[in-house]
Amino acid sequence: MLTVTNLHAGVEDKPILRGIDLQVNAGEVHAIMGPNGSGKSTFAQVLAGKEDFEVTDGSVTLDGEDLLDLEPDERAAKGVFLAFQYPVQIPGVSNAYFLRSALNAIRKARGEAEVDPMHFLKALREKAAVVGMDDAMIQRAVNEGFSGGEKKRNEVFQMMVLEPRLCIMDETDSGLDIDALKIVANGVNAMRNPERAFVIVTHYQRLLNYIVPDYVHVMVGGRLVASGGRELALELEEKGYAGFEKEEASV
Amino acid sequence: MSATAVHEAHGFDPMLDAAPGWGNADLKALRKAAAERFAEVGLPTLKDEEWKYTSIKPIAARAYRLGGDPGTPQALPELPGVAARVVVVDGVFVPELSSLDALPADVAVLPLREACEHNWADVAAHLGRIADWEAHPFAALNTAHLNDGVALRIGGGVSLDLPVHVVFVSTKGRVAHSRLLLIAGEESNLSVIAHAYAEEDALLNLVEEAWVGAHARTNLSRIQDAADSGALISLFTGRVHAEAECETVTLTLGGGLVRNDSGLVLAGENIHATLDGLYLGARKQHVDHHTFLDHTMPNCNSFETYKGILDGEATGVFNGKIFVRPGAQKTDSKQSNMNLLLSRDATVNSKPQLEIFADDVRCTHGATIGQLDPSQIFYLRTRGIPIEKARQILTFAFANDIISKLPHEPLRERLEEQIFERFASSGTNES
Numbered sequence: 001m002l003t004v005t006n007l008h009a010g011v012e013d014k015p016i017l018r019g020i021d022l023q024v025n026a027g028e029v030h031a032i033m034g035p036n037g038s039g040k041s042t043f044a045q046v047l048a049g050k051e052d053f054e055v056t057d058g059s060v061t062l063d064g065e066d067l068l069d070l071e072p073d074e075r076a077a078k079g080v081f082l083a084f085q086y087p088v089q090i091p092g093v094s095n096a097y098f099l100r101s102a103l104n105a106i107r108k109a110r111g112e113a114e115v116d117p118m119h120f121l122k123a124l125r126e127k128a129a130v131v132g133m134d135d136a137m138i139q140r141a142v143n144e145g146f147s148g149g150e151k152k153r154n155e156v157f158q159m160m161v162l163e164p165r166l167c168i169m170d171e172t173d174s175g176l177d178i179d180a181l182k183i184v185a186n187g188v189n190a191m192r193n194p195e196r197a198f199v200i201v202t203h204y205q206r207l208l209n210y211i212v213p214d215y216v217h218v219m220v221g222g223r224l225v226a227s228g229g230r231e232l233a234l235e236l237e238e239k240g241y242a243g244f245e246k247e248e249a250s251v
Numbered sequence: 252m253s254a255t256a257v258h259e260a261h262g263f264d265p266m267l268d269a270a271p272g273w274g275n276a277d278l279k280a281l282r283k284a285a286a287e288r289f290a291e292v293g294l295p296t297l298k299d300e301e302w303k304y305t306s307i308k309p310i311a312a313r314a315y316r317l318g319g320d321p322g323t324p325q326a327l328p329e330l331p332g333v334a335a336r337v338v339v340v341d342g343v344f345v346p347e348l349s350s351l352d353a354l355p356a357d358v359a360v361l362p363l364r365e366a367c368e369h370n371w372a373d374v375a376a377h378l379g380r381i382a383d384w385e386a387h388p389f390a391a392l393n394t395a396h397l398n399d400g401v402a403l404r405i406g407g408g409v410s411l412d413l414p415v416h417v418v419f420v421s422t423k424g425r426v427a428h429s430r431l432l433l434i435a436g437e438e439s440n441l442s443v444i445a446h447a448y449a450e451e452d453a454l455l456n457l458v459e460e461a462w463v464g465a466h467a468r469t470n471l472s473r474i475q476d477a478a479d480s481g482a483l484i485s486l487f488t489g490r491v492h493a494e495a496e497c498e499t500v501t502l503t504l505g506g507g508l509v510r511n512d513s514g515l516v517l518a519g520e521n522i523h524a525t526l527d528g529l530y531l532g533a534r535k536q537h538v539d540h541h542t543f544l545d546h547t548m549p550n551c552n553s554f555e556t557y558k559g560i561l562d563g564e565a566t567g568v569f570n571g572k573i574f575v576r577p578g579a580q581k582t583d584s585k586q587s588n589m590n591l592l593l594s595r596d597a598t599v600n601s602k603p604q605l606e607i608f609a610d611d612v613r614c615t616h617g618a619t620i621g622q623l624d625p626s627q628i629f630y631l632r633t634r635g636i637p638i639e640k641a642r643q644i645l646t647f648a649f650a651n652d653i654i655s656k657l658p659h660e661p662l663r664e665r666l667e668e669q670i671f672e673r674f675a676s677s678g679t680n681e682s
C-alpha cells in the first residue's frame with residue numbers, strides 16, 4: 001500500500017529525515033519508535049502533506065501513485081489520515097459540522113454522493129460512543145476546551161468516521177492515562193481489517209501492549225536503523241534507545 | 252470646504268424655509284439649532300480626531316439629489332415572522348411598501364411627521380434629544396433636514412413576541428436623511444430589526460434613537476449594507492433606564508464608505524447592555540465603526556464584542572469608547588475587538604478608548620488583528636477539506652460568533668447562508 005523510498009526531508013537547510021525506506025502492506029500495523037528529535041513526527045507530517053517540510057529526495061507512493069505530488073486534502077481523499085500529536089482547536093466549528101464537511105469533501109473527490117444528514121448523525125453517535133464521547137462533545141467546537149485525553153479521543157473518533165485506508169498516528173498515546181489509552185486502543189483495534197494499514201508513531205512501548213503491531217521500526221537520526229517484530233519493542237522498553245543511538249553516531 | 256459651499260455644491264441645503272415643523276414649535280427650533288450647528292462645524296475632515304481614518308471626500312465629491320418623491324428601491328429585504336414591516340425610502344415613510352395591520356393597539360408605528368402633527372408628547376420629548384448631534388456633523392445635518400422617518404412606540408408593560416422590521420433605503424443617486432425613534436415603555440419587551448441600505452451613488456445618512464424605559468427588554472438587530480459607490484453614515488444612540496436589558500447587534504456587510512457610530516447611555520442602575528457587531532469589507536470598501544458605552548450610574552454591566560473581516564484592499568476602523576462617570580461604581584464592562592485580514596492589502600485601525608472616573612469598577616478591553624491560522628487550515632485539509640473550503644469554514648466561524656447573536660431565526664439563517672457563501676471567494680484581491 002505505502003512505499004517509502006530513500007525519503008529525505010527537512011526545514012530550510014536542516015535535514016531531518018535522511019533516507020527512510022518503508023513498505024507497509026494492507027492489513028499491517030507498523031510501529032515507529034525512537035527517541036525525541038529522531039524525526040518520527042516529521043515523518044508522520046510529511047506523509048500527511050505538511051508544507052513546512054521540504055522533501056529533498058526520495059519518493060512516497062500509495063498504491064503506486066506519487067503521494068508527495070498531492071495536496072493534503074487530496075491525500076485524505078485517497079484514504080490517508082493523520083491523527084495529530086497536538087490536535088488543533090477550531091473555535092466556532094462543531095465536531096459534527098466539521099466531520100460532515102470533511103466526509104462530504106472526501107466523497108465529492110471520489111465522485112460519491114453527499115451523506116444523508118440523518119444517517120450521518122446516527123453513525124456519528126454510534127462511533128462516538130466507542131471512544132466514550134457523548135452528544136455534547138459531538139456538538140462542541142472542534143477540540144475547543146477539550147482536555148488532552150479528549151483531544152486524542154477526538155482524533156480517533158474522526159478516524160473512525162472518515163474510515164481512511166492508511167491511518168498514521170502521531171504520539172496518540174502521549175498525555176493519556178491508562179483508561180484513556182485503553183479507550184483509544186479499542187477504537188483502533190475495532191478498525192483493524194485486511195484492507196487498512198496503520199503507522200503508529202510512539203515514544204513508549206506502552207501503547208503497543210494494547211495495539212499489537214506486526215512490525216516495529218526504530219528511528220534514530222532520521223533513519224530507520226532497526227526493524228523487527230513486536231519483540232523489538234519489548235527490547236527497547238528494557239534497554240532504551242542508547243544502543244541504537246551509539247550505532248547511529250558511529251555510521 | 253465651508254459648510255455653505257457644501258450645501259450649494261452638493262444639495263445639502265437644509266431648506267429651513269420649507270421646514271414646516273409640522274406645527275410643532277419645538278421641532279422647528281430643533282431643526283434650526285441643528286442647521287446652525289452644522290453651518291458652524293461643516294463636514295468633518297481627517298484633522299478631526301473622530302474622523303482621523305475616514306475621509307468623506309467620496310461623499311463631498313458627489314452631487315446627490317435631495318428631496319422630491321421617494322425613488323423606487325431596486326430590492327427590499329423581506330422577512331417572515333415579523334409583527335410589522337416599515338419601509339422608509341429616501342427618508343420618507345412609504346405606506347404602500349409597509350404592513351402594519353398585525354400590530355396590536357399598544358404598539359404604534361407612525362411616520363414622524365404624523366407623530367409630530369399629532370403632538371405626541373413623548374416623541375417631542377425624545378426626538379433629537381437622545382443622539383448627540385452636536386458632536387456628530389452628519390447627525391446635525393440629518394436633524395436639520397428632519398422631514399420624515401418613523402416613530403415606533405411600545406406601551407409600558409407590553410410584550411411583542413415578533414420583531415418589527417424597519418427598512419431604510421437610499422435609492423440610486425439620492426441623499427436621504429432618515430430617522431428612527433424607538434420608544435420602549437417601562438417593562439415592555441420589544442425587538443426590532445433595522446435594515447439600512449444605500450444604493451449606487453447614494454448616501455444614506457441615518458440617525459436612530461432609542462429610549463428604553465426602566466425594566467424594559469429591548470433587542471435591536473441592525474443590518475447595514477451599501478453599494479461600492481454608495482455611502483452609509485449612521486448614528487445610533489440608546490438611552491437605557493434602570494433594570495433594563497438592552498441588546499444590540501450591528502452587522503455591516505460592506506459598502507463603499509460606511510461610518511457607523513453606535514452607543515448606549517446607561518442612565519439607570521442595574522442595566523445589562525450588550526453592544527456587538529460584525530463588519531465585513533472587500534475590494535476598496537471602507538468600514539468605520541465608532542462605539543460608545545456611557546456608564547453614568549452604578550451597578551451596570553456592558554459587554555461589547557466587535558469583529559471585523561477585511562479582504563481585498565478594504566480598510567476597517569474600530570474605535571470603542573467606554574466612559575465610566577464619577578459615581579458609576581461597580582461598573583462591569585468588557586470590550587473586545589478582533590479583526591481578521593484575509594488579504595495582504597487589507598488594513599484595519601483599532602483603538603479602545605476607556606475613560607474611567609470611578610474607582611471601584613472592572614473594565615477590560617482587548618484588540619487583535621490577525622490572519623487565518625495556517626495550522627487550522629492544515630488540520631482541516633488533512634481531513635479532506637480543500638483549501639478554499641477550509642478558509643471559508645474558518646472565516647465563517649470567526650464571523651458566526653456574532654451572527655449567532657441575532658435572535659430572529661429567519662434573519663439569522665439568511666445571513667449565515669449569505670455570509671458563508673460570500674467567503675467562498677474570499678482571500679483574493681479580486682474578490
